Amino acid sequence: MEWTMTANAPGQACLMQGNEAIVRGAVEAGINFAASYPGSPSSQVLGMLGKIAGERNFYAEWSTNEVCALEACVGASLAGARALCIVKQNGLLCTADSLHCGAQHGVKGGLVIVTSDDPSAHSSTNEFDSRWQAESASVALLEPTTMQETKDIVPYAFELSERTGQMVIVRLTTRVCHGRGVVKLGALPEKPHPIQRVREWDRLVCVSYLHTPMLERLEALRSEFEHCEYNHYDGPERAKFLIVAGGTGRLYAQEALHRLGLTSRVGLLSLGTLWPLPEESILRYLERAETVLTLEEVDPFLENHLAALAGRNGLHLTFMGRSEGTLPKIGELDPDNVTAAIAAFAGVPLPEKKAASTQELPVREMTFCAGCPHRATFHILKRVLRQEKNPGVVVGDIGCYIMSGQFAGQYAFQAVNCMGSGINLAEALGQLTRYGLDQKVVTVCGDSTFFHTIMPGVVNAVYHKANMLLMVLDNSATAMTGFQPHPGTGLTAMGAPAEPMNIQRILEAMGCKVEVADPFDVAETEKTVRRLLQEDGMNVLIMRQPCATLTAKKQKKPVRVWVDQDVCLGEGCGCDKYCSRVWGCPGNTWDFKNGKAQIDPVTCVGCGVCAKFCPSGAIHVEGGEEA
Missing domain, CATH: 3.40.50.920 (Rossmann fold)
Structure with missing residues (x-):
C-alpha cells in the first residue's frame, strides 16, 4: 500500500481506505510537517505518514499528546510550512485552548486538523461531535463522504487555509476512516511545499483585538462556501x-x-x-x-x-x-x-425486509486479549482489596485497561473520566483519607497515558502529599490503538531510534516512592501491592510486563499450555468455571460435556500465567524460547 502513497501516477485508480486517502491527499498537497497522538479510528494516518516521511522529505511525529501535536503544527505554520494534525474527537477536545487561541491569531502556512469522530463509540468512551468545536472556534469545517472526496478535500483544505489565513478542520467518521472505495490519484509535487524564513514582523499572537479579524475570516469562508464543489x-x-x-x-x-x-x-x-x-x-x-x-x-x-x-x-x-x-x-x-x-x-410504506436468519447472534463480551498482563494486574488488585477491612476505591483511566470496569477486569474500578484524569480523581480521594474516608485509594494508567497527561497530576499529588497508590501498567506500547511508539519505547514515528525515557526515574525525580513488579509473578506482586496499600503518602508501583501480542511474535519455540483433566476439579474448584468465567482469558475455555477447563490452542499465546492462578494446579506450561 505504500506504493499508492508515493507513486506519481496521476489518473491511476486504486482501492483505498479512508485513512489511506487522507495520507495520499496530504502527500499530493506537499505537506512539510505532520503530528498526532494515536486514537482510533484514525490511528493509521500518522503511522503511514511516518513510513514515507523520509522518502517524501517531510517530518512526522507521534507527539506526547494532542496539545503538543497541534501547537507544534502552529509553530511549523509560522515558517510557512503545510502542517497536518490528526486527532480523534476526544483529542480535539484536549486541544481546545490551543484551537481557540490559534483561530484568533490565524496561521501563515496551511494548517489542517483531521478529526475522526466515532458515532456509536466503537473504539471510544463516548461519541462527542467535533462540529461544535469548529463553530465555537470560528474555523472552517469540511466533511467528505466518499474516499475520492476524502483524498481531494485535503489539498483543497490546505489551499483554503493559506488563502484565508485560518486553520481548517476536516471531519471524518468511523465509516469513512475504515471504509474503502476507488480513488483516482492526482499528481505528486516534485518536492514539499516551500518553507519560509520567519520574518521580523510575522505575528501569530493571541490578543483580544484580533477577535475581529477572526470573524472577518469566517465571513470570507462563508462567501467561498456558497460556490464550493463539495456541496x-x-x-x-x-x-x-x-x-x-x-x-x-x-x-x-x-x-x-x-x-x-x-x-x-x-x-x-x-x-x-x-x-x-x-x-x-x-x-x-x-x-x-x-x-x-x-x-x-x-x-x-x-x-x-x-x-x-x-x-x-x-x-x-x-x-x-x-x-x-x-x-x-x-x-x-x-x-x-x-x-x-x-x-x-x-409518507410511503417501507419495503419488505427479508430476514437473513431467525437465530439471534451470540453476544460477544469485550475482554482483554489472550495473555494480557492487565488481566493479572486487576485479578491481583481485586484479591488484595477484598482482604481489606473496607473495600478500596479504584479509579481508572483511558487505555486497554478501561475494560477493567467491566467483566473483563472483574469490575475493578468505580470511576473513569477522561484521559489523564485518573490521577487527579484519586488525589482528591487520597486527601479525604485524613478526614474520615476509611478506604485505600488506587488509580491506574498505562505507559503511553503516563507521558500523555499523567505527569502534571503526579506533581500535584506529590506536592499535596495525597495518600494513594498509582499503578503504572507498563506493557511497552500504545497497545490499544495499534502499538504506536511513545517516549518510553525508544523509537519515533519515522522509525529512528531514540533514547527511551525511564518512567521509574522520572517518577523518582518528582519525589515518588517507586517500586517495580511483574504481574505474572503473582505471589510476590500480591505481597507488594498489599504492603504499599498500608503505607502513607503517594506511592507508585510500576507493573512491568510486555504486551502478550508483542511477546508472542518473539517466540522462536512455541509454548504449550494444557490442562491435566485428571487433576482439574471442574466446578469443584470452589468457583463455577473458574478458568473461563473468573480468570476470563480467551485462551481458557470450558468443556461443557465433561465439566472441565480446557485451553484453546488457537487463541492461547502461551504466557502461562493462568497456571499460577489455577486453584487446583491442573494447568501446565511447557516450552518457550525467545527468538
Whole structure:
C-alpha cells in the first residue's frame, strides 16, 4: 500500500481506505510537517505518514499528546510550512485552548486538523461531535463522504487555509476512516511545499483585538462556501420534501431513495462545508420545501442551524431528524434507520425486509486479549482489596485497561473520566483519607497515558502529599490503538531510534516512592501491592510486563499450555468455571460435556500465567524460547 502513497501516477485508480486517502491527499498537497497522538479510528494516518516521511522529505511525529501535536503544527505554520494534525474527537477536545487561541491569531502556512469522530463509540468512551468545536472556534469545517472526496478535500483544505489565513478542520467518521472505495490519484509535487524564513514582523499572537479579524475570516469562508464543489443537490427543481445530509448520511439517503422509488419526488442537498454554512445556497432550497429531514452524525448540529436559518427568514417549515425524534438521538446512522426515516418523512410504506436468519447472534463480551498482563494486574488488585477491612476505591483511566470496569477486569474500578484524569480523581480521594474516608485509594494508567497527561497530576499529588497508590501498567506500547511508539519505547514515528525515557526515574525525580513488579509473578506482586496499600503518602508501583501480542511474535519455540483433566476439579474448584468465567482469558475455555477447563490452542499465546492462578494446579506450561 505504500506504493499508492508515493507513486506519481496521476489518473491511476486504486482501492483505498479512508485513512489511506487522507495520507495520499496530504502527500499530493506537499505537506512539510505532520503530528498526532494515536486514537482510533484514525490511528493509521500518522503511522503511514511516518513510513514515507523520509522518502517524501517531510517530518512526522507521534507527539506526547494532542496539545503538543497541534501547537507544534502552529509553530511549523509560522515558517510557512503545510502542517497536518490528526486527532480523534476526544483529542480535539484536549486541544481546545490551543484551537481557540490559534483561530484568533490565524496561521501563515496551511494548517489542517483531521478529526475522526466515532458515532456509536466503537473504539471510544463516548461519541462527542467535533462540529461544535469548529463553530465555537470560528474555523472552517469540511466533511467528505466518499474516499475520492476524502483524498481531494485535503489539498483543497490546505489551499483554503493559506488563502484565508485560518486553520481548517476536516471531519471524518468511523465509516469513512475504515471504509474503502476507488480513488483516482492526482499528481505528486516534485518536492514539499516551500518553507519560509520567519520574518521580523510575522505575528501569530493571541490578543483580544484580533477577535475581529477572526470573524472577518469566517465571513470570507462563508462567501467561498456558497460556490464550493463539495456541496451539491440532486432531485426535482422544486422539491417539497428536502433531505439535507452531511457525511455518510448522503450515501445512506441515496440508497434509501432508490429503494423507495423517491428520487423524482425528494430533493437531496449534500453539504461538504459544514461550518460556516453556505446560508444563501441552502435558503434557495429551503424556500421551495415544506418538510426538511436532516441526516447527520451524531448531534442535531445541522438540524438546529437549519431551523434557526429558516426562522430568521420567516420560513414555516417542518424539521425532522435527530432532535425531533425521527432518527435515534444517539448512535450511528445505518441503511435501516435512514430508510425508515425517509419512508415516514415522505409518507410511503417501507419495503419488505427479508430476514437473513431467525437465530439471534451470540453476544460477544469485550475482554482483554489472550495473555494480557492487565488481566493479572486487576485479578491481583481485586484479591488484595477484598482482604481489606473496607473495600478500596479504584479509579481508572483511558487505555486497554478501561475494560477493567467491566467483566473483563472483574469490575475493578468505580470511576473513569477522561484521559489523564485518573490521577487527579484519586488525589482528591487520597486527601479525604485524613478526614474520615476509611478506604485505600488506587488509580491506574498505562505507559503511553503516563507521558500523555499523567505527569502534571503526579506533581500535584506529590506536592499535596495525597495518600494513594498509582499503578503504572507498563506493557511497552500504545497497545490499544495499534502499538504506536511513545517516549518510553525508544523509537519515533519515522522509525529512528531514540533514547527511551525511564518512567521509574522520572517518577523518582518528582519525589515518588517507586517500586517495580511483574504481574505474572503473582505471589510476590500480591505481597507488594498489599504492603504499599498500608503505607502513607503517594506511592507508585510500576507493573512491568510486555504486551502478550508483542511477546508472542518473539517466540522462536512455541509454548504449550494444557490442562491435566485428571487433576482439574471442574466446578469443584470452589468457583463455577473458574478458568473461563473468573480468570476470563480467551485462551481458557470450558468443556461443557465433561465439566472441565480446557485451553484453546488457537487463541492461547502461551504466557502461562493462568497456571499460577489455577486453584487446583491442573494447568501446565511447557516450552518457550525467545527468538
